[in-house]
Amino acid sequence: MSVGAKVMRQLPALFGAQMMQYLVTLLTIPLLARTLGPEGWGRTALLMTFAQLALIPLEYGFHVSATRTAARRQACAADLAGLFGSVTAAKLLVALLLALPLYGVGLAIPHGGDDPWLPALALLAAVAQAQDPMWFFLGTEQPNRIAAATILSRLATLAVLVLFLRGPEDAWIYFAAQAASWSGLLAYGILLVRRQTGFGPRHLRAPGTPLRDGWRFFQLFLGSNVFDALLPIVLGAVSTPQSVGVFVAADKLARAASGLIGPLRTALFPSVTALMAESREAAARLWRWAMLRAGGLAALAGLVMLLGAEPIMRAVLGAAAGEGSAAADMLRLLSPLPLLLTVNITLGVQWMIPSGLEGWLRNLYLASGCLRLALCAALGWQIDALAGAVANLCGELMVLGACLVFLRRRRLCPWSA
Incomplete structure (x- = not known):
């Protein structure tokens, strides 16, 4: 199969997931703006920005470095299982080390840190999103395996907002729904990786190599x-x-x-x-x-x-x-x-x-x-x-x-x- 054909084969799944992300964004912003009011939406927008900011060090460049490594190892299931384990361990270590400093940043956000629970939930959503296993399926050129779950998780998040968002005091629901959605996607991704490679707890290896590989890309995206x-x-x-x-x-x-x-x-x-x-x-x-x-x-x-x-x-x-x-x-x-x-x-x-x-x-x-x-x-x-x-x-x-x-x-x- 030609390289162009390989790229085209991946596009339907990727476009489906991206279209859903685009649609959810288009629907979420007006829902939040109308329900929370101008001032409440402004404060929530600042905390959404904080979550986006927190995601950068939490991802640590793994979405590029790990994808590249997976692309080079996709012929060996054992190597892929070890890679997934070491990258997962590295992500968890980064989240553990950065949680408290990032929460302090969230509390200092202008207009956004009035309620200390909201920055905590925004940070939790960012930590969950940073665990997204899509990098593995991109590197092995099979994003279609997880695209449907990604679409369903976005739809579930939107459904929660439509059903439970009622007023300015409900901003926390947005961040809680995001955290739950990304956590569910991670669980499903681990199940798929286990079926493909035999991944298990024994593959949670030392995170040194992924941290070194991700450092250059972390600096780039930082x-x-x-x-x-x-x-x-x-x-x-x-x-x-x-x-x-x-x-x-x-x-x-x-x-x-x-x-x-x-x-x-x-x-x-x-x-x-x-x-x-x-x-x-x-x-x-x-x-x-x-x-x-x-x-x-x-x-x-x-x-x-x-x-x-x-x-x-x-x-x-x-x-x-x-x-x-x-x-x-x-x-x-x-x-x-x-x-x-x-x-x-x-x-x-x-x-x-x-x-x-x-x-x-x-x-x-x-x-x-x-x-x-x-x-x-x-x-x-x-x-x-x-x-x-x-x-x-x-x-x-x-x-x-x-x-x-x-x-x-x-x-x-x-x-x-």
Whole structure:
């Protein structure tokens, strides 16, 4: 079977899971915004951002490093069982060491830590999500085995919110449902891995190797994703919870639109990694094939956001959207973001990391993140929540420009290989 055919075979399952994640996001935001009210939604949005921030060190880069290792060992069931055991042990150790410091961060979130139970539940949800076993099934190129369970877990979370969310005091239900959903998915994933590899308690090996392998990728994503999570927190320090809620809703919609194309990028990573060792030209052809399709879909998503901003934001936020066109202007301003994110992620994660350039990419992400935070803090006093959108766009444009110049100078461009 050709590499392209392998990638295409994985797409239905990945797209199904991603579509469900996208649908749940679209339905959850308006449900929370309407039920919790503008201020309650703003506070919950800040805690959702805290959970996203906590997820970065809790994942520790395992979703890339472990996927790559699994792709290289997929022919040996015993090796896969040992890998799953050592990665699971490493994840649990990281969660144990970081739980207390991260909870302290949650209590310090502006407007978000008024109730000490909510940061605790948000952290619990992040810990549970960090245990997601999808990396194993991506590395072994069989995501269809767990995709249905992922879809069902997202639907179950949404059903719990619809049935039990009644007022501003029920924000805890959202985080509790997330924690239960991810925990159930982990249990099912362990069952599947056990059937395939014979995995058992004896395979819970020392976590040293996964921790070492994940360190470089942790640094890379620390310099990238952490700033996505910090931006609303910085905005909350110079703005109101209501403004933060509007920004978080628009930003999540834009990132969900980019994430909708994520399955194509996700399926691409192990294939490009394997091809890079054999033929850079073949890897570049596969990259161009995926980039053309992912970029076209992302551009279409951005166009929908641009033309339908007002009805989209009104449908998503309801009364929390406020009077006037501020929420719609936010979404219009962010409409280029799906395309920028898609190009940058496909170029960085799917090409530069397999090329061994993660160190340079990490430094670029750090510089871009610092620029975003500085712009948000400086502009937030003048243009309120729009500062977050401006900061995001400037940061992504900086990453794109720097990558293009660097690859051209090194003669590593995938479009000319």
